[in-house]
Structure formats: structure tokens, C-alpha cells
Amino acid sequence: MPRFIKRSALAAAALLAGVAACTYNEELGRSQLLISGESSMAQAAQASWNQIKQQQRVSNDPRYTSRVNRVAPKLIQAAGDNPAKWEVLVFEDQSLNAFALPGGKIGIHTGILDLMQNDAQLAAVVGHEIAHVKYRHSGERYSQNIVASGLIGVASVAAGMGCDGTAAERRSCEQRAGVAVQALGLGAIYGAILPYSRKHELEADTGGVRYMARAGYDSCEAIRFWQRMQAASAGQARPPEFASTHPASQTRIDNLRQVVRKQGRSC
Template sequence: MKNVFLGMLVALLMTGCATHKSPTGRSQILLFDESEMSQMGQQSFEAMKKSEKISKDKKLTAYVNCVANRITAVLPDKKLTWEVVLFDSNQVNAFALPGGHIGVYTGLLKVASDQDQLATVIGHEVAHVLARHGNEQVTRAQMTNTGMQVADIALGAGGVANKDMYMAGLGLGAQVGILLPFGRDQESESDELGLELMAKAGFNPAKSVILWQNMAKAGGEQGPEMFSTHPSHSTRIADLEALQAKVTPLYKAAQKQSLQQCG
């Protein structure tokens, strides 16, 4: 019964999947095309603009737009116009969505204290879109849900005792073994790509280390890294320090250009 179940699961999950490579060469399985993801991003952003308070501070809004525009100007797709919104909230956060949408919370500006630190965060979030991480997330969710349904049917057909216990175990295994570690991979990849973007845009990548040191102070203690969708602060800072030699030449090349100072 176990072999039959595994065969059914693999066959079902792989149906309709397309294998791609991320910008760093990591293999990706994507179920959705870019137009579908753009539509999801548009709908989500419009909903957020209705539910969240938008900042009326023109100076801060212009500052955030300046940093974001310099980042998006170095992206491969020159045709896409990015919408940037500053939300009035104490959240220390920012995000980017497929289709060209960037949201920044005013609370972030209390931690990201200069344009380079803000560029670290915006570059990281835009890198999620560039690497199609949103597509991976919804693909993984779809595949995990389908797999759980197949498992439920297979265990029931096999007359397995304590089926509910096995299903609970499978659920934990999917969460810890697939979704969360994959989230950490995405975060680390976005750190790397985000550093490259900010360096190409003329922002100092060395400030990324200071930004995450500030984040560590603001965020307090983290739980075990195994059960987190993000790398620990210490892991992230060490990785960023190791990447400096790679991105510093990009920053020096960008410095030769006449770039708008954002503040």
C-alpha cells in the first residue's frame, strides 16, 4: 500500500508542474504563469490600499519612492512600472508583489535609518519578486494540499488504524520538512539578490549588515531557526558579511554614475 500511495502522490503532484531556474541557479517548480501572479499581486495590493492607512507625509513618501525607484531601475524588465505606497503603520516591515507593487510601512523607517539601510530592505523584497518566490509559495501550498488529500484517501483505502494520527504526523512533516525550510532558502536567496540590486543602484551594501543588526535589536529574541521561515539574525548577518566581496565591485561601478541622493 505504501508503494502505491507514493506512486500516486508523485504522479499527481508533478502533473502540470514546470521546472525553472531561479536567478541564482536554484531549481524551482512553478504551477502559475506570470500573468496569473501579476493579477494576484494587483488584487492583493488594491485590497491592502483599502484596508491599510496610507501615509500623507509627502517628504517621507518622496524619500521612499526615490529609494525604490533607484532599485527598480536596475531590474532586467525595463517596461514594468512599479507602484510604491508608504503605509502609515508602526510595523517594521515592507513587501513587494508580482506585477510591480511595493509597500513600505513607516515603522521600518525608524529602524532603517538611512537610504542604504532602506535600500537593503526594498532590494530584498523586490528580489522575492524577481526570483518568483511568490509563485513558488502558492505552488508549494497547492502541492502540499493536494498531497494531504491523496494521503487521506490512500490511508483510508488501506484500512490503516489510527489514520488521524498519521495525518497529523504528515501535516507536521509537510510544515517542517517542506514549507519552512523552503522559506529560509527563499529568504537567503533574496538577501543575495537584494544586495546585488542595491549595489547596482549605487547603495552601499555594507550598510546591510548594520540594518540587520538594528533589526536584531528591534526584534528581540527569535525562536529556533529550524521552526522559522527566516534565517536567524546571526546567520543572516554572517551571510551578508560573506557576500560583501562579491557585491562591492558593483557598488564601486555604480558610484561612477550621477545618482540622485534620496536623503
């Protein structure tokens, strides 16, 4: 067994013991298993994002882009980030969908934009997607998959752990780790677009509504928009992707009502 694998096995044991990988997130009020660093997730997601931009048509229609460019920066700021570091694009696609990737990439389909009645409803969707990124939901899904698939040794090498010794040893270890990162890249792409769990969806709804309120939008519009989504997807045999992995609409609306009520609003 090469040395770097042995070392990574030790690192993996440490990770499994939960020492290095479990991070407490105060805003969520729970611990998260995060094997891969934020930057390596962002790196892997960049490849997926480039691919999506090549495969799907990016809309330059000002009817869409002006709204998105007006609303998204306010929400990103409300979430405590710099809008210049995020990329928010509109894709010409009739499906009722929006998505987010680690590293601050958000895609919004024209179909879901057509369903929105005002800026606040757009803010609800953008806020939801920002929350997925801020709460590192992809990283969490990815980590869960790595543990489940027994790839944790490779993952710990890819995360840059276990490279020590002389300068030459470190270099060769890092090279091998680079190969491991590439191999993991494929997994990360899959990880980045993996459906979120219902728990993640409710957390993203909650976070999104908080950002909305901070940015000065009426959070009641989040509830109204979700009711519109429910009505629009009712007749379809297969629910839109944005909704298919999401919690049952009623659970979601109930959760939103609770959060909005805590903000002192009644809708």
C-alpha cells in the same frame, strides 16, 4: 468526469513529471517548481493589494514618500525592470515590516522606515522585496501548496491548459477555467502573503545586495540595517512579521557578509 477535468488530469500528470513546471533560474542557480504563470499570480495579487490599500492607511507624508520615491526606482532599474510598472507605497503602521506581492507591488511600513539611518538602508529593504518578486518566490510557495493540497488538476486548468477542441468547446472550457481561477484566487491571495521559507529569505537578501551595489549604494548598510532590526526587535515578545519568518539573524548577517565580500567590499 467532465472532459476538461480529464484533460487537466493529464496536464497535471505532465506537470508532476516536472516537464512543464520546473524552470531553471540562472540567477538563483537552481530549478523552481512554478505551476501558475507570472501573469495569473500577478492578477490574484492585485486583489490582495487593493484590499490592503483599502484596509491600511497609505501615507502621503513627504518625509517618507520622497525617500521611497528617490530610492525605489533606482533599485527596480538595477533589477532590470521598468519602475513605471511597479507600485511602491508607504503604509502608516508602526510595525517593522515591508512586503512584496507578485506583479511588482511593494509595501513599506512607516515603522521600519523610522529605523533607517540613510538611503542605503532603505535600498537594502527595497532590494530584498524586489528580489522576492523577481525570483518568483510567491509563485513557488503557491505551487508547493497546490501540489501539497492535491489541487494540481484545478491549478492546471486555471493556468489555461487543457482547453482545446472546437471553438464552442474551448469557450465553455475557458469559462469553467475562469471559475477555477476565481476559486484559486482565494488560494493565491493566501499564497501571495504566505510566509517565505528561510531559503527564500536568504536568496532575497543576496539578490537585494546585488541590486543595491548595481544602483550605487553601499552594501555594507544592509548588514548595519539588519543589526539594527535585530536590536530593535530584541525586546519584543513576538518578533516583527518582517523578521519572524526570516532566518536567524546571525545566519542572515553571515550570508550578507559573504555576498558583500564577493563584491570586494569589507565592512
